[in-house]
Amino acid sequence: MAAATRIEHDLLGDKEVPADAYYGVHTVRALENFSITGSTIAQFPDLIASLAAVKQAAAAANRDLGLLPSEIAEAIITACREIGAGRLHDQFVVDPIQGGAGTSTNMNANEVIANRALELLGHPRGRYEVIHPLDHVNLGQSTNDVYPTAVRLALVTSLRRLCASLEHLAGSFTAKAAQFSDVLKMGRTQLQDAVPMTLGQEFTTYAVMIEEDRRRLAEAGALLLECNLGGTAIGTRINGHPRYAELACANLAGISGEPVVSAGDLIEATQDCGAFVQLSGVLKRVAVKLSKTCNDLRLTSSGPTTGLGEINLPPVQAGSSIMPGKVNPVIPEVVNQVAFEVIGNDLTVTMAAEAGQLQLNAFEPVIAYSLLRSLTHLRAACDTLAVRCVPGITANRDHLHDGVHRSIGLVTALAPYIGYAASTSLARQARATGRLIKDLAAESGLLTTDQLDTILRPEALTGHQHVRAGLAPGRVPERHGPDDVPYRSVRP
Template sequence: MKYRVEQDSLGQRQVPASAYYGIQTLRAMENFQVTGIPISHYPRQIQGLACIKKAAALVNMELGLLDPAMGEAIVKACHEVRAGLLDDQFSVDVIQGGAGTSVNMNMNEVLANRALEILGHSKGEYTFCHPNNHVNLSQSTNDVYPTCLRLSSIWTGQDLIRALYRLRQGFDAKGAEFSDVIKMGRTQLQDAVPMTLGQEFSAYGVTIGEDIQRLEEVLDLLLEINMGGTAIGTGINTKPGYAPMVCEQLAHITGLPLVKSADLVEASSDTGVFVQLSGVLKRIAVKLSKICNDLRLLSSGPFAGLNEINLPPMQPGSSIMPGKVNPVIPEVVNQVCFRVIGNDLTVTMAAEAGQLELNVFEPIIAFNIFQSMDMLTRASVILRERCLLGITANRERCLELVHGSAGIVTILVPYLGYDEAACIAKEAQCSGRAAYDLILEKGIMTSSLLKDILDPAKMTGPRMIPRERKYDRLQG
């Protein structure tokens, strides 16, 4: 392998001659062999950095701080990076020390070396385009990196919203399909009152819709950026007017309605918005995991469980039990949700651990948030396509459980009063007989009235309450 020699404040190192990254990236690759996951694993982050560097170069040219030819070369290099043409050059581990400096320098070096080629020079000839002096002009890691996290979180969050929206549509469609399937509702895993399977699935759609709204709200908070604050928010080493200009330019490049933070010092040290974003992701995970728990329960059995629904069989479920099929899709989504919930704790601790004018733990915040959103997006797609769309209802089984449950006596309370209805329910449970048969046997109600009252289809929503009730007469 051929090498070129580069030098920084710590000395000289050999860098692969073909590499667009430089000496500082090389040191980071050696120092932070932690997860084995490079920052290029989340390409939205690379795209966000490229947009920021392009905005800075354009504004620096406009302010007369950057040679136009050099600036245009940097801008062209930014286009190539944003298009993914140099993704293999971003190999810094997702977890590193230095508050993201290694990520920022990885981008600075790649852009500088690609710009050098565009200008007709060789990689490493930094006299003609320097990673710090030119690509990083008017910037600091401390405004570039947090801004990048906001941009990439917005884009990744939008991907998640689209996946959640399609998942909600799937539950809504199943709600309509199962609207006439009468089943027994349950509380504390015990029989409660009848409902429709459609009501149950429609409720899943509603709860996902609420989470979409919460995610949209927190993504709006990410539109406030601290570009122009440089090191600690004071704007040191920038020209007057640079901060609003670079924010406006970045908004134009990304198509996002970005705004400059009202207080750049506060914005440079605060990571509260990422805590809130992670909290919303945890909320989504909790909801999805609960839904998957329900799907596993409703499909349990099939012979010794509830067996009210059938999940599409995806693979054989056992190496020893022939014919066994497990609910593997809800199970994998459960595990994704567990990881997201754990990631939220990491984000919380990292945000709390920041000191004074900078939070140095933003790399772990970024990694956990990107991983959570990416996994939730994939899990939502898998849950919809490989499970939800193929779910069928066992209509006869659902109705059988309704007819055999003492829970239907709840509808008799407005007619008989709570105490007498409770006695009938207890006797039905102890004797194993249907509540319907007991009421007729005791002569409490006529067959026609009882049949109308206990019609399961009429028990799944509000209905008229009789003016004259037996327990009113008894009390009178």
């Protein structure tokens, strides 16, 4: 038996629409034209809620300006509130990637809101002579101001969630850094032994990087709060009331709780995608640094017996279908992959923003799709890392301790006292014989055992001794180091 339908009409003619659908003919056309991602805009509930907020703000402004009858306005406002609360999201069925600069998304919203408003007033769906998707719901608007405004608001909402997840992840690293504050290890540059540090210092850097990125994201988010609502087609406000932009933006700020403001130049704001490019760039920054952090976690946990084996990641699942007992660093790996996606999305946003022409960018749908996915996936990745990995990391303390005391890198700490040439000689001997730097230095008579114990104490090795400056070339001046161990004058 054929499903029940109703007939709706547009400029192309009549079209059957499912009788129980809240969407209408324009949405059906979009469904026929755009089947790209295999998903719908409903996968981004923040976007749907933001569209509803924009339409609610518009209806209230038009009511207050006497352009929309109160009964119709109130029905539209109620429908928008319901959608903002999560109802009817399954009726937002168009593909996120679409031609028309977001027209299909705007039409979908207009039709769902109109038909729900009709229902609230006791009319059947499709009775557009009572409440029309375009004449009433879209009054004083264009896709070209509604869609980018809704996208900006959705991005801000999603961005706040990502910032909260980054804060949680930074806290996880901070807690782990405190736990590892007394664990001495060798720092490395270019994968070679450099100088000692603590594992706590290493983990603190991850927390600091994440917190820096969170602040940069907040700055990028502030740029999104300037919108072109009220500019209509290209920013000239054609078909709009002179006071509409002001009222609609004020209403939107009240509805959303965000300090939305109208752009100073609506024509410029309608074509400019700079805020999207800015946000995308910061998201790429977050992705790059998260990926680097996960690379470090995978590398320092490698082995566990034939790699670095400095830390242990918590085992969360079997690592192989053929190698019994193997456990893989799957949580850092999945974060790496999200980072790769975000970096690719940034290129998409860049190309789409650059491709805009004249008074409008037709490619905002793929910009919105890319940014919303980046925000959503980064947030999930941060939460996964913060919950499933970082808290369970343990340190191989004895292995790290032995590595520091066996490392030739210790000689760097002696150089201020015995000079670069003598330090180089000790390093050469240690490399050739496999003996410890400390033992060779004591035997050389350059420093006493007590002096070596003072110079090589952990707090001195990890950055608590004072920094010397202004050394003359070829000569280390006579002065005192930590605990009055003298710096020796050494000539080449």
